[in-house]
Amino acid sequence: MESGDDPDTAEAQRKKRYHRHTPRQIQALEGMFRECPHPDEKQRMYLSRELGLEPRQIKFWFQNRRTQMKVQNERADNCSLRAENDRIRCENIAMREALRNVICPTCGGPPAGEDANLDEEKLRMENARLKDEVGTSTLPLALLAHVDYYPLHSLQTFVLLRLQLDRVSSIASKYLGRPVSLLPRVQPVHVSSLDLSVGSYGLPPSTAPSLDLDLLPGSSSSVPPLPFPPVGVSEVERSLMADMAAGAMGELIRLVQTDGPLWTKPGGDGRKEVLNLESYDRIFARAGNQLRDPDVHPEASRASSVVMMSATALVDMFMDACKWMELFPTIVSRARTIEVLSAGMGGRSGTLLLMYEELQVLSPLVATRDFFFLRYCQQIEQNLWAIADVSVDIFRANPLPASSRSRRLPSGCLVQDMCNGYSKVTWVEHMEIEEKTPVHRLFGSLVMKGTAFGAERWLATLERMCERFACLMAHGSSSRDLGASSVLSTDGKASMMKLSQRMVNNFCASICASNGHRWTTLSGLSDVGVRVSVHRSMDPGQPNGVVLSAATSIRLPVPPENVFSFFRNEQTRSQWDVLSNGNPVQEVAHVSNGQHPGNCISLLRALNASQSSMLILQESCTDASGSLVVYAPIDVPAINIVMSGEDPSYVPLLPSGFTILPDDEPAAGEEASTSSNQYPAGSRGSLVTVAFQILVSSLPSAKLNMESVATVNNLISTTVQQIKAALNCPSMMS
Incomplete structure (x- = not known):
């Protein structure tokens, strides 16, 4: 387009579309780039005459190509470093498993080595003697409190590690051919390091640290780290979690399919239903729940609606932590899949995940709620899916403090495919909550009535987000x-x-x-x-x-x-x-x-x-x-x-x-x-x-x-x- 000297053509110049090079021009430029990524002025002039481009276009093309090549090289380096990181992590896991076998041969196969049989027999004798010592001692209260979640064998192994760390380290060093450090001595953990509460890390206002307005080194970044260390799940624990998830799935299905008197509608209108606790205790034989802790209040609600998304698409999003956050950005502030306990079929039916989530109300006045939980997906019928959640304690050596007694009871949803791109979703939220900080009076009614984190809020958000995805198409x-x-x-x-x-x-x-x-x-x-x-x-x-x-x-x-x-x-x-x-x-x-x-x-x-x-x-x-x-x-x-x-x-x-x-x-x-x-x-x-x-x-x-x-x-x-x-x-x- 010729502009001439007329100033009125400035608008046309601004609207001029970007020039697209022809395949011949790109081929010639690529050939020169391979030989000389930094052409001088003479070379640019030569290319300008040969290709019919302005020298400035040639200059910009080479600048962009060098930038693109730099990005590609950095991406390749990142992939290489990521692969090396994965390799080291796998090696670390293998070493940990080897050490576990050396520490307690009854857990796995015999360790390798020329004197494996002899040393294994010595280890068995030493293990039997130490078990007798453990049998006459008192286990730590923190471990006894979690005996329902972790088998006695794990508790004994933990105590053995603390009593005989040096002795086992020397034996393990013989098999590995080099000195090893098995486990650090367990120190008492402060409550504040494990408390996942609002604001100043769960401390009372009088002892909470004030905001550092000078931004000293170590101040928070825009994405705070998740508040838990890496967790390894043993085979025994994996089996126990699978049983727990199966029980939660059975209870969820009964909660969805059973109506009154188990569920009642407050006010007689709307789609929200609340759980009748007396009927719940009677139906599910929860006699112990009759003596409920007055500081822990239950929240249980149910709601149902039809949403604009297929059942399989919903299941895929629910089973992916990142997509789970994208689907509920106003409710789920953070989420992560800690470990895939069972992959299932295509990531759907039979999949069991160990997850972490942090739930929020959009105000700094309301404390977040966080849970470590199991998420289990099962296809009930051809067009019917069930996803069940239930809390689980993943901290063994350092359990969560006794003051944190909030947990997610069997909850989740049933998703029925309507065969027209729509799905009918029935949502159940069931929690036992201990508010670690008092709820501000502005949000007291919203939180205490169960509306802030109830099933109706989840379902209303799901309806709106499914409409959003449909509009995208x-x-x-x-x-x-x-x-x-x-x-x-x-x-x-x-x-x-x-x-x-x-x-x-x-x-x-x-x-x-x-x-x-x-x-x-x-x-x-x-x-x-x-x-x-x-x-x-x-x-x-x-x-x-x-x-x-x-x-x-x-x-x-x-x-x-x-x-x-x-x-x-x-x-x-x-x-x-x-x-x-x-x-x-x-x-x-x-x-x-x-x-x-x-x-x-x-x-x-x-x-x-x-x-x-x-x-x-x-x-x-x-x-x-x-x-x-x-x-x-x-x-x-x-x-x-x-x-x-x-x-x-x-x-x-x-x-x-x-x-x-x-x-x-x-x-x-x-x-x-x-x-x-x-x-x-x-x-x-x-x-x-x-x-x-x-x-x-x-x-x-x-x-x-x-x-x-x-x-x-x-x-x-x-x-x-x-x-x-x-x-x-x-x-x-x-």
């Missing part, structure tokens, strides 16, 4: 005034949804009250205050540097649907959004995420804004369990990359937003304060969490100063006051 989405085509391509839509999903996941993780976040409460906003946390961001897709997260939760005497509509309204956004600089916003692109009009992804542009190159990416979603509005600034070049269908993994995002949960309990004094309001007294209110993330410095080594903390405290306090004023809520409402 639909063709075409509207786009206005962005220099792009009027309809997004399928690849562009998928890329935009992927970017938005990552934004939502990051936002949910940023306000999680998990063990990996250390929250500090600032004064203001009544007794709730503003909670702040800081971490170094080094992950791809996030701005590098020091990130400050701030959040607070408030109660508004406004129905949740009204609050959700307020945050999504383009006309009223300037009343609370600092990114719009007080200007109205216009939607320039829209991607539908579900049947509800509020489930969508939007690109917003602030009108009359000074930074015309900055847009706002926003995703809003709502279902019966609550609503979410998440947004983040993004520049035009980055969004053009996304809308063209390219991989958005490295587009940096730092999201902020709001969570909206329904609350049926009126706050103290609310009846009187809302008498003159447009909403009737005693109507359903909303629990709103406001959260911001701010990049304090782009240098990872930077330190956080109090000025930044004061700025974000003022920002979030001002935003809350503006929201209350816009919704005609009393300023003292919290």
